Structures are given as C-alpha cells and as structure tokens.
Amino acid sequence: MAAARRKTNTEDYLRMYSQMVRIRTFEDNANQLYLSAKMPGLTHMYSGEEAVAVGICEALTDDDKITSTHRGHGHCVAKGADFRQMFCELLGKAEGYCRGKGGSMHIADQSHGNLGANAIVGGSMGIATGAALSAKRLGRNDVAVCFFGDGATAQGLMYEVMNMAALWKLPVIYACENNGYSEYTATAEIAAGSILKRAEAFGIEAHQVDGQDVLAVNDLAQKLVARARNGEGPFFIELLTYRYHGHHVGDINRDYYRTKEEETIWKEKRDPIVNFGAWLAKEGIASEEELKTIRDDIRADAEAAVAYALDAPYPPGSEVTMHVFADNDAA
Amino acid sequence: MAAARRKTNTEDYLRMYSQMVRIRTFEDNANQLYLSAKMPGLTHMYSGEEAVAVGICEALTDDDKITSTHRGHGHCVAKGADFRQMFCELLGKAEGYCRGKGGSMHIADQSHGNLGANAIVGGSMGIATGAALSAKRLGRNDVAVCFFGDGATAQGLMYEVMNMAALWKLPVIYACENNGYSEYTATAEIAAGSILKRAEAFGIEAHQVDGQDVLAVNDLAQKLVARARNGEGPFFIELLTYRYHGHHVGDINRDYYRTKEEETIWKEKRDPIVNFGAWLAKEGIASEEELKTIRDDIRADAEAAVAYALDAPYPPGSEVTMHVFADNDAA
C-alpha cells in the first residue's frame, strides 16, 4: 500500500491522517450502534490507539500479513478494509467480511492480509509466527505483524513462539500495544520486570516507541519491516498508547481502576489525530480546512456505510451449517 | 533434614557424598532391571546429575516442597526417599510410594515433601509455584523448589508462573538442570538467547552454577533458600550438568546427536561423585577406604531393596478403581 503509492511525503502523511480519522470515525459509529442497542453483543474500541495500527500498517503491503485482537477494528481499517463490509460484519449481516459469522471479535480481511481478530488473548501469536514461517518456507518475502496488548504478554504462548522465531530468524514483528491496562487492571500489577527485556532475552531486537506519534511509529516500522524482509527478523516493538473508552463499550464507570484526570491528559494532550493534524497544519502540509474536509468526508462515508449495513439482510438460516468444513478439491 | 542434623561440616559432606552415591546406585540397579526385562516400561536415568539434586535438597527441610520431572529418581532419593518403596514403585508393586499406580514417571513422596515427578515436560512448574503461594498464604515458611530441564524452558507455562512468582514475591526457586540436551537435540538448537536473562527479564535474580560441584550447588542453594524463606524470592538457578545415559534406558545409539568423546570427557573428568570423593580424601575428611565402605553399604542396601521389590506382590485388581476420587470428610 504505502510503498506502492508513495510519491511525495505529503501523500503519505495525508493518507496516515485519513486512516487514523477513519478508525476514530468507525469506532464512534460502532459505539453509537451499541448505545442505541442496534449492535448485537459487545465490542472493544480502538479509539486513542490509531497511530499504532496506522503507523505500522502503512509500512506494509497487501501481501504482508497481520493478526489482530479483540480490539481489532483499528487494525482492520488500517490494513485497508472497507467500511460497508466491516459494519455489515459487526451487525451480523450476510455482506460482512465473514458473512456475519465472525462479528467484531473475529473480523478478518483475507484480501488485505488481515488474518483476523482473535477473542483469545494472545491466541494469534502462533498464527502470526506461523505465517512468517510459511512465507519463509514458500520463498515469499512477506512479513507478518502480530498485534497484541500488554495483557497478552502474560500468555506463555508468546515466549514459545518468540523462541522459535528467533531460532529460525522468521520475518515476524511482535507489536505490543501497551495501553496501560488489561481489562480493569493496570499493567504494573500484571507484568513483572520489563517487557522489552523479555523479548531481548530470546535474542530478539526490541524497541520502545511513542504510540501516539504516528510518524515515529511509521519510521520505526518502515525500518524494521525492511530488515525483516531482508532476513534480519524477528523484531519486537512496545508501543506506548492509551485506550479512550472502557475495556469494552459497556465499561462505563471506570473510576475504580483509573482516574478521570489520567484519561483527560491523554485525550487532551496526547491525541494522535489532533497532534498530527496540528503538525500537518504547522508544517504547511495541509490547512486546517483541508483536514476538516477529510474528516467530514470520512464521517459521511461512515454514516452511509452504517445506514447500508442496518438495512442489509442477515444471512439465510441455511448458512448456519455452511463453512464448518472447507470443500475438498475434486480428485 | 540437613538443617536439623548439621553438627559438623564433616557430617554434611559425608551425607552429601552418600546421597549422591545412593542416587547413582539406584540408577545402576534400575538400568539393570530394565536391561534384564524385569521392569515394566521405560525410565530416565539421573546418573551424572547427582550433585544438582543433592546440593539443592540438602539445603531443604522435610517441610520444603519439591516438584520433579520424568528424570526424577535423583530428586526423590535426594529428598529422603527409601529404596524399597522406590523400587516397589518402579516395578508396579503395592508397597511402592504410589501403590504401583504412578511408576517411575510419577513417583512422589509426600512424607518428605516431594510432590511428584511429572511426565509432562514443564508440567510441574505451576504446581511448585502454587506450593509456594500456598505456603505464603497459609503463613508457613516453607520454600518450594521446581526442578526442570533445559528443554522445559521452551514451555510457555514457565514464563507465566515466573511472572506471578515475581509479582507476588513467592518463595520458589526454579532449578533448571541444563544437561545440554532435550531428548536427542542439543540445547543450542532449541533455546534462543539466554536462559538466565529470561528469568532476569521478569525481575528474578538468576544464578548459574557448576552442577557437577556439589559444594558449589549446596552453597548457593543454602543462601537462596534462606533468602526465599525470608521473603526475598523467587530465584532462578541454571545448573550446568550432564546425563551419562541416553535420554531413556532404551536410547543406546547416541552417535547421531552427541559424540562418544563428549560423554567420555564428562564421565572421566567431571564426575560429581569421583571428584567430590577425591576432594574429601585430599582434605582428610574421609579416607578412600571409608568412602568405599559407604559405597559398598549402599550397594548392598540397593540390592536388598531390589530383591525385596522383585518378590513383593502387585496390588490386587480391586485397587484399579480406588483413588480416582478422594473420599470426602463425613459431614
């Protein structure tokens, strides 16, 4: 994506801005659907963490793979997904990316290399590492990025696959989105020692980066993706970020585990979209007006997609037994 | 054990010597039982690694707990078990520690705090850590030692429990017996980075020690056990050692994964019993003759125990359905 389209930095910058806005807008609409009882089940908002997904995914091509998490809308949008199919999936409609079978927590977009969100915390660490093994074995040069949260570092699976990735020099990048919390618990209470050092102990080069700064993230990602493609992987990145909403849309009263002040500081001082927009304006790359047009267009897009999805049909009942098993090739 | 009986160093030294000889002698007899087709199933010999189990267990009391592995006879003997009940267990006899139900890979000795061998590699890491949590919660001051091999460091469970042990400051010591191989594969091929650093990354103090030197092991163990008892745990020890036999008694042709020369060097230059015996003689703590008497007595003991076990009855068939569930206390 990024690589193919890059002509000037301006284009890249505006695209990153747009992609971040698209994520935020998608989430605002999803939250609204929940609040108005139009969405089945719960969902986890990515708002606040946009620079992470966008900074990394803009360094990837469509052939590169990602695995995502329960908080997966951001990764999905950043990897190139379309609003309509995403909203249809969130509403369980037949035109959704997974024909309504996956929903928010299992949204996947095969066409852009998104191997899917996962409702098992840490559950996709093996999958991402396996995708990297597959690429290497089949002689392709794609890279796999494994997104996961700080909470997921408590899953033993991570250490198992980092060991193998390091032993076999696999083109995989572990992207730890450290947003300070796993559910209702602060990271310090569930993670001893140092997350970066854990990766380093397996001989994996590890970096920490400000996850609210899309350019810093993208810069690092570009370098590591290129090196991973070149056989220098695996790598580990810890991205310091913050989730604006509760753990899920229903987590409204959060005082018992984090303060309003803390939320306010992140939202007002460290917002990745606002800050990047201000920088774009300051550098004369885009005027405040141009940025507003981008935001308005995206808002209109999202609203149209929501309306479309609300009207779209559910899959017919007969599909319930479809896709349990894939068909086999005729002999 | 050690603590209660310690009067002079001489006594400790001779006891360590005896315990190492007891392990070696036990294993030689077990191997013989296998070779003469008198033992059901396979078994894994601890020979060569005696200084590890003895050096550590001599720093423990009967109230302290250990968990052991598939290669567990050494830990069992070192923690105070009796030959007869051990051989009976290996032969599946009713008088065995587990009434014949466990066998070599599940031998446990509740009375001396041995929570049992485990046939799942890494399977006891949670158990040992839980024993430490239990001790802390119930206000007891016993320490738990978790024995495991270099191969077991590839199990994710280890990182999960080390994280919790570190967060909660549990009195547990992780004792990694690095004998250079997991089954037929050299450690370097299955462990990336550094094993010690992996523990350190969780904020756990980690030490490496020569596992063929019983005094070095015991010295370190004494200190760490005392500190763990004092609330300064957890700790991690990597013990460099070597297994003399194959992975199990049936692994006879080993050329394809390790050289005869390597085996010879360890056996001839680094034997923990021979070297410690020579040191005891040199320091005038025991004469070569006294040491020989110790060895002969132990050999006679072992042979008597084997003979006893061979003649001992199997459990009656009715026991097959016993012990699936523990009885409940009368209401």
Next chain:
Amino acid sequence: MREITLSKAVNEAIAEEMRRDPAIFLLGEDVAEAGTPFKVLSGLVEEFGPERVIDTPISEPGFMGMAVGAAMTGSRPIVDLMFGDFIFLIMDQLCNQAAKTHYMSGGKLKVPLVLRTNLGATRRSAAQHSQSLHALVAHIPGLKVALPSSAYEAKGLMKTAIRDNNPVVIFEDKLMYNDKAPVPEEEYLIPFGEAAVLREGRDVTIVATSSMVQVSLKAAEMLAADGISAEVIDPRTIVPLDEETILESVRKTSRAIVVDEGHQSFGVTAEIASRISEKAFYHLDAPVIRMGAMDVPVPFSPALEDLTVPTPDGVAEAARRIVRGETRDAA
C-alpha cells in the same frame, strides 16, 4: 422465601465458605476490585482482602497450575475462569495434573480445588466466547462436574464443591446470572450425584442440564396445554451422575428426551441417552431423543446463532412427536 440472583447466590456460597475455612482462596483475572466482568464476585475482596481474592495476569495455564500445587499443599483454591471457552487453555493442568494426581500418587496427594466457569450461547459473543464444553471435562476420570440451573442450585452445589476433596468444575450459565430464584437464608448444601425432579409427569421424561433446564420447563408448560404430561429432571452433576432417578422416571414414562447445550455429537446427550438405553431398554417405547447444540462453531449473527441451540418450541415439538409415536418411523 427471599429471592436472589444466581450471581448473588454464588457470591454468598463463596463468602460463607471463605468465612468458615481460611484455607480457601480465590484466583483469577479481575476477580478483586472488578469482581469479574459478570460482577459475580463483587465485595469479596473488600471482605477477605487481596491475599485471598487474588487478581492474576492473563495466564490461565499458569494460575490453574498454581491452584493444583496450592491444593496439594493444604490450600483449597477456587479458580475463576472468565469464559468456559478458555478451558482449552488449561486442559493440561486440569486433566493431566489435577484430575490424575490423587490416583497417580496412590491416594497420597489430594487436589481439593474448584474451577468455576461458565457455558452458554445466544449472547452474540461468537465462537470463542459461547461454548458449552462440559462434556470434555466429564470424559476425564478424576474430575467432578456440576451444572447448576438456578440460583438455588448454584449456591448449594458451590458449597458442596468447595468442601469436596477433589477437583470440581462448575459451569454456570452466563445468561442466568441475573435470574432470581428462592434461596433460603439458612445454610444448605446440595449433595453431588442427586438429580432433582423439577416437574413430575407421566408421558415423557425430559433430562435437561444447566441452561436447558429452563428451556425444558417452558416446553413442559407448553406441553401441559396440549394435555401432555412431561417430567423434567435436572441431574445437577453429570459426574457423578444420578442414573437411578433418571431410570426410574423413564421406566414410568417409557419415553425420554435429553437436552444439553453442548455440541450434540460426542457430547453429554450421548452418554445419558446411552445409559438410559442400556438400563431401561425394554421400557422404552421409542428411541431416546437427543437434543444438543448443533455441530457448528457458534456463529455471531443473531440470525444464525439462535438456530444452534434447543428452544422450548423445539423440545415441545420433539416431545409431541415421541408421545404421538411419530419418532418410531425413523428407527
């Protein structure tokens, strides 16, 4: 009698037992301040403190293993597993360790622990948060399995589970947490292995577990309007299983339907139906009807999900057919 929610009933059971026995403690993700996502454990940390209501990292195998070790050494842990689907993560510690330790040690070691978790679909939570996996656990000797179907049962079974000297797995129905039922103020326990006849009837026996009990009672209500008298039996524990109560009923009604929310194939319905067929064969007018969940992963879309689980209509229809003799033709 006062009515309380299932949630409150579980909370009371645990609180009462924790007051009685200091060896009991709770272990799980967000069990303390958050009181679990379902708020079932709210207030316990305030009463018993963080030493006995312990928030863990997202390390299910790790803390399950620790519970086994703690249970072996004098503690009586209650493990909180947030979703029944995560049981796949802890199968080794549950089935290879907890279930077998008492047996493998020839009765020397005990593992008195409770694993509380849940089951049930139709919450729009998709394939990894909607499974009913109790059949898997029931297949493993050494584990007891309780399936409460009301606040009353939830409290009484939980108290019995906590006092049991064996590993017990309790599956609560997620959809039932806010359902109220009469629960005495006075202490009571519900013994394991005693089914409850929740409704008496002459024409057909409906054996229903957990979430399917309410479904079957509703079906029985509908059937009564048609002049069909259905007996509804809730086994309450499937290990141990109260065959006698079920058989007695079937000998009376000559017809049986078994309803359970686990997948139908290789599940609970097969075992119960088989026992009925084996021991009441000549009393049966027609083959036992099994109604489990469809053999498909649980789909997200409401349009599909609702098709996968037995409903009151479906059960009533099956009962009508068996009473009318229509199910004979198929067999």
Next chain:
Amino acid sequence: MREITLSKAVNEAIAEEMRRDPAIFLLGEDVAEAGTPFKVLSGLVEEFGPERVIDTPISEPGFMGMAVGAAMTGSRPIVDLMFGDFIFLIMDQLCNQAAKTHYMSGGKLKVPLVLRTNLGATRRSAAQHSQSLHALVAHIPGLKVALPSSAYEAKGLMKTAIRDNNPVVIFEDKLMYNDKAPVPEEEYLIPFGEAAVLREGRDVTIVATSSMVQVSLKAAEMLAADGISAEVIDPRTIVPLDEETILESVRKTSRAIVVDEGHQSFGVTAEIASRISEKAFYHLDAPVIRMGAMDVPVPFSPALEDLTVPTPDGVAEAARRIVRGETRDAA
C-alpha cells in the same frame, strides 16, 4: 502383496505427499535426525532437508499455533505430537483456532493441516502417556478425526488427511507401529467417512476403532469357534462417521457392541451406540453394549493397567451374552 509395518506405511504416505506438494512440511519434536522416538519419520529429513522436516523446541502450543498460521497462508503443515496425551496442551490452538477459523471467517480462510499423534495404553507408560483422547477432538465441530487400525489404513488415511483442506487429527495406535500388513505398492487413498467391514457376520455387529479392531477381530475368531458369527466394522474416521454401513449391519444382526479404547463415559462408544439406538431401534434385540476403557486414569502397574482396556476375551464374552439374550435382564 508386500507387507510393511504401520510405521513404514505412515512414513511412505508422508514422503509420497511431500514429493507431490512442496507446500507440505513437518513440524514437531525430534522429527528430523531422530525421526521421532517411535522412529516413524526416519529418513525424511535426509530426503527433504531440515527446511521441511523441522525439529521444534518442547513448545506444543507454540508450534501447533504456528501450524495454524502457516496453513492459513498457503502451507500444508503436518504437526507431529509425540504423545496423544499432550493434546491437552494444544487444545486452544486446535479447538479455538484451527477448528473454527474457516467458519468464523465465513469460508474465507482455510486451515489445511494434519495433526498426527497416537493413543493406547498397556505400554506401562502410566497416566500421562497412555490416554486415548480422540473423543474430545471429535466433539469439536470443524475437526476431522481418523483412527487407522492397520498399516494399510494408516497409509491411505494419512494421504487423504494431507490432501484435505481442513484440520485433520490422526491418532495412531502406539502398540501397532511394528505390526505388518499388506500394503499395495501403487498409490491409493482411503476416503473419509467410509467404514470398512473387516469381517462379515450374522449374529452380532462389533463396531471397533483403532487399537480395538485387532481385539475385536480376535474376539470374532474365538466366537466363530463357538458358532457365533460376528461382523466387525471399523469406521476408520469418526468424524465424518459412516453411519450407513454400521446401521445396515445392525439391521441385519440385531445386536451391536461398540469397542473403543477411550474412557467409556462421555466417549466415543456413547455416540456410536446412540446413533445405532436412534436409527435402528426397532431392529435391536438388546441394548447396544458399550466397551470403553475404564473410567480411571491409566495406572502404571501391569497388574492394574491390563484390567482397564477391553480384551478379546471380554469382547467375546459380551458377544456371547448378547447373542444368548442374557443382556436383556439388566435393562
């Protein structure tokens, strides 16, 4: 026809398929130079190199997860799990990930992988190395389950499994690796879902899986001497299950015995017996007899272990009783 061992048959199947399709690779512990502890894979690394016959660390969840990711991205991995008992360690990756991905993605992603492992007791390997856990896997929609009972079947089913576009779990019988049987030189595949009638008979149908096939054939031999004609059917795959062949036989013989080495309760015998009872109820002279392994952890002692598994004598005796009409009394 030439006779080869089951071990050799599996080896040939994998080698032939690996020659045909470069997307296939093998992953597991000591699969390369060591060729697995059972030596089943000897020679493969020499032919296909360490890039396609990959020795892993002892990280079952890790490499199982990697296989899922590799399968989703164009590879066709074969995972070698050294003992069937270790399946507990990989249940999450197998059952939450591999089994559900195709369905959750609405058919977009495929997971063509083979998990080869084993089952079977009476090797004096005790409770953690002797289990037959295929019922657990069969309960999870999205997984196919093959149970070869001879070298011939092992080869044909393995080749079919490798070409299947879904996750397939093959359980081999550990005791059968050295058993020889006629295996054609020419290529052949055994389709899934087609039972084999291994012996025709009139009086009783014995449905037997895996290790219990030889046991049942021996029983049939003994019965023939008594003038009882037993039909022996081997389903070969239990998912999919060839009901028709079984039902046809039972409609002819009017009596059925189901023999399987998994624990009896909540196991395979219940499902097959239930299907027979449901669909051939009015043809049955007596209730279907189920013979599974005892509901106890597998004990080490030979005196106990041999009691836990069905034997030719036991099966023959059951057949005599059902044919004589003696089993009616109980029901």
